[in-house]
Amino acid sequence: MLGLKQVHHIAIIASDYQLSKHFYCDILGFTLEAEAYREARDSWKGDLALNGQYVIELFSFPFPPARPSRPEACGLRHLAFSVDDLDRAVEHLEKHGVNCEEIRIDPFTDKRFTFFADPDGLPLELYQQ
Template sequence: MSLQRIHHTAIICSDYAASKRFYTEVLGLRIVAENLRTARQSWKLDLALPDGGQIELFSFPAPPERPSRPEACGLRHLAFTVSDLDACITHLQQHGVAVEPVRIDEFTGARYTFFADPDGLPLEMVEPASGR
């Protein structure tokens, strides 16, 4: 077996319109497809990532909340590589998104920060250290 890359990450949201706006207008992801799955009362929005991967955004009636954040068992956060962390932070703040203070990874030297989507899903932006 030889895994090549992540194909997609699936996210279930509580407010489809708010999450669609966040991922397309704030994060700037391109819509690949949008479908209403009538039998499941669910929207499915496929969003393109620059590396060819995708985010699948789902809506379901009354999805349960996550047990805790961020140290619950399971997926901890979704991280995006960026080339200019400061510009990305400014962009998010201009859209009313709260951003944590920038940290530096003690092992890699990468600068990074966390923010959240409309449902509080932890998201991270990482600016790799130059030369690494």
């Protein structure tokens, strides 16, 4: 048996590192645990945590290609975050200029959810527990 335990981290490449760092830390509430500039690659790397747990490696690279997402592209579809109060979370995002799709109800779980995007258009989901 392979012995996987959990997802260790998610790597995201941003077209504008500072803008994405602001979005993930100041709007979504991640904390910057460590940050390094890698001169040989002209690349920033930030380690972001959510509630004390390391979750995202945020990278920048010169001239990354755009990620096709609409219509749905093959590969990672979206990242989903759980929240206790979806209405309050949507209000917070919209107060910071982040547009959310209309709230929907999962027909299998009867739970409420919505989608929004990071500064590069990466689809993100809020799912009410």
